Amino acid sequence: MSYRKLISFVLILYLLNSCLLSCSSSLTSDGLSQIPKKILTLAKKHEFFHWLVGIRRNIHEHPELGYEEVETSKVVRAELDKMGVSYDHPVAVTGVIGSVGTGQAPFVALRADMDALPMQEMVEWEHASKIPGKMHACGHDAHTTMLLGATKLLKEYEKELKGTVILVFQPAEEGRAGAKKIVEAGVLKKASAIFGIHVANVLGLGKMSSRPGQLMAGSGRFEAKIIGRGGHAALPQFAIDPVVAASSVVLSLQHIVSREADPLDSQVVTVAKFEGSDAFNVIPDYVTIAGTFRALSPQSFKQLKERIEQVITSQASVHMCNATVDFLEENYPPFPPTENDEALHEFYKNVVVDMVGTENYLETLPVMVSEDFAFYKEEMPGHFSFVGMQDESHLPMASPHSPYFEVNEESLPYGASLLASMATRYLLESSSLPNKSSENDEL
Known part of the structure; x- marks a missing residue:
């Protein structure tokens, strides 16, 4: 094959290959x-x-x-x-x-x-x-x-x-x-x-x-029942008021993040539910509160959960109430x-x-x-x-x-x-x- 024919043959192959590539529907x-x-x-x-x-x-x-x-x-x-x-x-x-x-x-x-x-x-x-x-x-x-x-x-x-x-x-x-x-x-x-x-x-x-x-943060849920002794709103001395106890619990829960957590280690505790009596003149037997807690690190999340339970039970006790805490994990597993x-x-x-x-x-x-x-x-x-x-x-x-x-x-x-x-x-x-x-x- 002459040099000129060889060059022509190579050129044809190059153009054919270029055409195939440009016309291909291949992703790669x-x-x-x-x-x-x-x-x-x-x-x-x-x-x-x-x-x-x-x-x-x-x-x-x-x-x-x-x-x-x-x-x-x-x-x-x-x-x-x-x-x-x-x-x-x-x-x-x-x-x-x-x-x-x-x-x-x-x-x-x-x-x-x-x-x-x-x-x-x-x-x-x-x-x-x-x-x-x-x-x-x-x-x-x-x-x-x-x-x-x-x-x-x-x-x-x-x-x-x-x-x-x-x-x-x-x-x-x-x-x-x-x-x-x-x-x-x-x-x-x-x-x-x-x-x-x-x-x-x-x-x-x-x-x-x-x-x-x-x-994103890990998250969990909690629900607490704070139990006192109900009575008439006009006679609080004969009752043990779970509303006051629950109010103290809500405020104290916020102190876990503001006073105990590293400001550079983001954490959240939110109480989103507070239920007591339907009547305006009755101290209820118990109050139910519920909410969510969140943290960015697994270690902080674990510690936050432990402190939530401690704060709820301790603050209830200060006000002569009892408290039970449920983290609802059977139906709502905590997210890492x-x-x-x-x-x-x-x-x-x-x-x-x-x-x-x-x-x-x-x-x-x-x-x-x-x-x-x-x-x-x-x-x-x-x-x-x-x-x-x-x-x-x-x-x-x-x-x-x-x-x-x-x-x-x-x-x-x-x-x-x-x-x-x-x-x-x-x-x-x-x-x-x-x-x-x-x-x-x-x-």
């Missing part, structure tokens, strides 16, 4: 850094967005409380069936665990919560809750929709996944520790990492936020603090920057709200983050757990894309590491 054809933007572009397409909105509105109209998500799980399973995604149900009472990919290692998990709150919706719109006294007032309808959206995106490129994505549609996040039951079910033993997200009303649309290490794995946070941040740019990533401060996502972190490395939905051209959105809470549906493609991108990139990067195969490397 443009490199890891292009995956998030490519997935977001797909999720923002009109047909896909319309599908997401339809699912979210359907779930929103039919809210169900923890471990009652029968109809919600039906919606999830119906969509998974349409996609040809295999799943197990029921897991942890009403949960659904699906999978996309090769069925082999590496494994990564994505989680969404499905439950609603016992609250009457006050937002007047066409798709408001049709169930009196129940409402999706924390965005779990959006989270479930986002994970279904991520599943659809992952299924589209399933042949390119270098491992398996475990899809966790979890029940009962709101105080009932559905995540704990998922972990106890043993369905995540093969996962080497798990990612979760939450919509944020204070974060602008298209922005994303998280932090390494401490993110949520801490983000530092390596996973760096990974997450890289994905976010590639998806929406450095200017749309914000590092948040720790917050005193809690999340049962913390139970997953006790089983494997985990990362939790926030997806913004505040449209800056509108009035500030209501906070979670408000009857006026709303979801900006424009945030749905962002959440779906973030989940799908993190799973895809995690598997690609994990599969490039030295092989650590074992006898349990299949789902």
Whole structure:
């Protein structure tokens, strides 16, 4: 072959290869850094967005409380069936665990919560809750929709996944520790990492936020019965007043944080319930108080719990009353603090920057709200983050757990894309590491 013919042949091969690359629909054809933007572009397409909105509105109209998500799980399973995604149900009472990919290692998990709150919706719109006294007032309808959206995106490129994505549609996040039951079910033993997200009303649309290490507080509940001796309000000398005792308890509980805790170690004790007599002229036999306590570190959380019981029983005794304290752990297991794995946070941040740019990533401060996502972190490395939905051209959105809470549906493609991108990139990067195969490397 002449030199001129050789050059022509090489040029033809180069042009053919370039054409194949530019025309490819492969997620990885443009490199890891292009995956998030490519997935977001797909999720923002009109047909896909319309599908997401339809699912979210359907779930929103039919809210169900923890471990009652029968109809919600039906919606999830119906969509998974349409996609040809295999799943197990029921897991942890009403949960659904699906999978996309090769069925082999590496494994990564994505989680969404499905439950609603016992609250009457006050937002007047066409798709408001049709169930009196129940409402999706924390965005779990959006989270479930986002994970279904991520599943659809992952299924589209399933042949390119270098491992398996475990899809966790979890029940009962709101105080009932559905995540704990998922972990106890043993369905995540093969996962080497798990990612979760939450919509944020204070974060602008298209922005994303998280932090390494401490993110959210651990939380517990308490209820105390302070028992005295009832009597007529005009004759207090013949009674032992539990109202005065309970009032002293409430004030003394605040001193635990203000006088005993390190000011740099955030803690909260809130008494949110105080019930006595219904009559204005009767000293009741007993008073019931109840509330929540929170701390960012496990050590502080344990100490706070111990001091709450000591303060309640001691202050009741000072006022000649008796007290019993119940931490309600059988029905409401305490949530551990949520801490983000530092390596996973760096990974997450890289994905976010590639998806929406450095200017749309914000590092948040720790917050005193809690999340049962913390139970997953006790089983494997985990990362939790926030997806913004505040449209800056509108009035500030209501906070979670408000009857006026709303979801900006424009945030749905962002959440779906973030989940799908993190799973895809995690598997690609994990599969490039030295092989650590074992006898349990299949789902």
